[in-house]
Amino acid sequence: MNHLHTIGEAAADSGVSAKMIRHYEKIGLIGAAERTEAGYRLYGPAEIHTLRFIRRARNLGFSVDDIGELLGLWHDEKRASKDVREVADGHLGALRAKAAEIHSMIDALEHLIEGCTNDDKPDCPILKDLSDDANPALAKEVGHKFGYQRVC
Amino acid sequence: MNHLHTIGEAAADSGVSAKMIRHYEKIGLIGAAERTEAGYRLYGPAEIHTLRFIRRARNLGFSVDDIGELLGLWHDEKRASKDVREVADGHLGALRAKAAEIHSMIDALEHLIEGCTNDDKPDCPILKDLSDDANPALAKEVGHKFGYQRVC
DNA sequence: GATAGGGCTTCCCATCATGGGAAGGTCAAG
DNA sequence: CTTGACCTTCCCATGATGGGAAGCCCTATC
Numbered sequence: 223m224n225h226l227h228t229i230g231e232a233a234a235d236s237g238v239s240a241k242m243i244r245h246y247e248k249i250g251l252i253g254a255a256e257r258t259e260a261g262y263r264l265y266g267p268a269e270i271h272t273l274r275f276i277r278r279a280r281n282l283g284f285s286v287d288d289i290g291e292l293l294g295l296w297h298d299e300k301r302a303s304k305d306v307r308e309v310a311d312g313h314l315g316a317l318r319a320k321a322a323e324i325h326s327m328i329d330a331l332e333h334l335i336e337g338c339t340n341d342d343k344p345d346c347p348i349l350k351d352l353s354d355d356a357n358p359a360l361a362k363e364v365g366h367k368f369g370y371q372r373v374c
Numbered sequence: 375m376n377h378l379h380t381i382g383e384a385a386a387d388s389g390v391s392a393k394m395i396r397h398y399e400k401i402g403l404i405g406a407a408e409r410t411e412a413g414y415r416l417y418g419p420a421e422i423h424t425l426r427f428i429r430r431a432r433n434l435g436f437s438v439d440d441i442g443e444l445l446g447l448w449h450d451e452k453r454a455s456k457d458v459r460e461v462a463d464g465h466l467g468a469l470r471a472k473a474a475e476i477h478s479m480i481d482a483l484e485h486l487i488e489g490c491t492n493d494d495k496p497d498c499p500i501l502k503d504l505s506d507d508a509n510p511a512l513a514k515e516v517g518h519k520f521g522y523q524r525v526c
Numbered sequence: 527g528a529t530a531g532g533g534c535t536t537c538c539c540a541t542c543a544t545g546g547g548a549a550g551g552t553c554a555a556g
Numbered sequence: 557c558t559t560g561a562c563c564t565t566c567c568c569a570t571g572a573t574g575g576g577a578a579g580c581c582c583t584a585t586c
Contacts, residue, residue, distance in 0.1 A: 228533075228534075229533090229534075229535095230533065230534080239573080239574080240533095240534090241573075241574065241575090242572080242573070242574090244535090244536090245572080245573080258581095260534080260535090260580080260581055260582085261534080261535060261580085261581090262533090262534055262535080262581080263534085263535090271505065271507065274505075274507055275504050275505050278503075278504050278509070279504055280572090281479075282479050282482055282483055282486075283476070283479045283483075285571080285572090286571080286572075292501065292504065295498075295501065296501050296504070296505060298496075299496060300496060301496045301498070301501075302493065302494040302495070302496065303490055303491050303492060303493055303494075303495055303496065303497060303498035303500075304490075304492045304493055304494065306490065306498045306500050306501055307487065307490045307492045307498070307500065310483060310486065310487050310490070310500050311487065313483065314480065314483050314484065314487065317476055317479055317480050317483065318480065320476055321473060321476045321477060321480065324435070324469055324472055324473045324476065325473060327433075327434050327435045327469055328466065328469050328470060328473065330434055331434055331435075331462060331465065331466050331469065332466065334434075334462065335459065335462050335463065335466065338455050338456075338458065338459045338462070339455050340455060340456045340459045341454065341455055341456055342454040342455075342456065343454070343455055344450075344451060344452060344453045344454065344455060345455060346447075346453070346455035346458045346459070348455075348458050348459065348462050349444065349447065349448050349453075349458055351430075352427050352430050352431055352444065352448070353423065353426075353427050353448060355423065355426055357430070380562075380563075381562095381563075382561095382562065382563080391544080391545080392563090393544070393545060393546090394543080394544070394545090396564095396565090397543080397544080410552095410563095412551075412552055412553080412563080412564090413551085413552090413563080413564060413565095414552080414553095414562090414563055414564080415563085415564090432543090437542080437543090438542080438543075527586105528585105528586090529584100529585085529586085530583100530584090530585085530586100531582100531583090531584090531585105532581100532582090532583095533580105533581080533582085533583105534579100534580075534581070534582095535578100535579080535580070535581090536577105536578090536579090536580105537576105537577085537578090538575105538576090538577085539574100539575080539576085539577105540573100540574085540575080540576105541571105541572100541573085541574085541575105542570105542571100543570100544569100544570085545568100545569085545570090546567105546568085546569080546570105547566105547567090547568085547569105548565105548566085548567085548568105549564100549565090549566090550563100550564080550565090551562105551563075551564070551565105552561100552562080552563070552564090553560100553561090553562080553563090554559105554560095554561090554562100555558105555559090555560095555561105556557100556558090556559085556560105
């Protein structure tokens with residue numbers, strides 16, 4: 223009666239892979255699914271709606287931790303919009319920082335590439351600069367710390 | 375006579391952590407270091423120069439695989455600069471793709487945040503859009519695939 | 527009714543670069 | 557001779573995701 227779906231159907235309907243659905247359940251991002259007698263997971267419309275929410279948030283680059291917070295706020299009738307805003311702002315700041323980092327790499331790399339003759343001769347400013355201990359352009363701390371895949 | 379350094383000194387001199395120096399040796403990015411009778415690794419100027427090369431390339435976001443290629447070319451007197459250029463261009467393309475991806479996330483997120491009143495009321499367009507199955511803006515495939523930490 | 531196949535289950539492993547920490551050996555200074 | 561700083565190796569964690577194996581379940585076909 224109440225259209226329940228297997229994990230494969232839920233995956234197809236939500237855009238979240240079956241593998242990730244199980245993973246999200248294991249880490250507690252979503253609750254344990256109902257099961258058939260044989261142990262198959264079952265998903266109703268509400269669960270699939272949640273999975274879609276998760277996929278969209280992931281598309282925006284939110285970490286699973288952030289998404290946990292967003293889901294909590296989503297289900298909280300008494301939430302304050304500023305709490306949602308705070309999560310979003312935090313992530314936006316991280317995205318901007320990462321963009322800045324990548325652009326500084328792009329700029330430096332473009333600069334290196336510029337002088338390369340791109341032929342059969344061995345002389346190459348790219349290698350020269352990479353091996354130049356006195357080169358200040360590449361000495362700066364680019365701080366490749368944060369991010370992992372949260373941003374991808 | 376020939377100023378050999380322990381791994382800690384090599385780390386301080388090159389900016390590559392001792393942990394990562396051992397790791398690079400294990401995966402074959404650099405050769406096995408000379409050892410004292412007690413088993414301590416020893417590094418001379420040439421090795422430290424290589425470590426600095428590696429650190430600079432990592433600062434530009436090159437993957438360890440790419441750096442392996444660059445090191446090979448660096449030590450190859452008969453290299454063609456176009457081979458170096460190819461590695462650099464490939465990485466530059468990846469950086470640009472990632473920048474584009476992040477900017478599309480930033481744009482979408484800024485758009486969501488825009489309408490948020492940022493107060494104590496529960497109404498929030500961020501959650502509304504994330505939960506809206508019909509929202510096309512967040513449905514697009516953002517392809518968060520490539521990258522891992524290579525770019526960070 | 528038996529069998530083939532596709533989907534489901536759990537469990538382990540890999541990615542990629544990096545660090546934390548434990549258990550134990552070495553060395554120089556006090 | 558002890559202390560503390562350094563070195564060694566080995567294992568584990570991160571973060572999101574997927575691959576693959578071994579085995580169970582269900583349905584359709586012969």
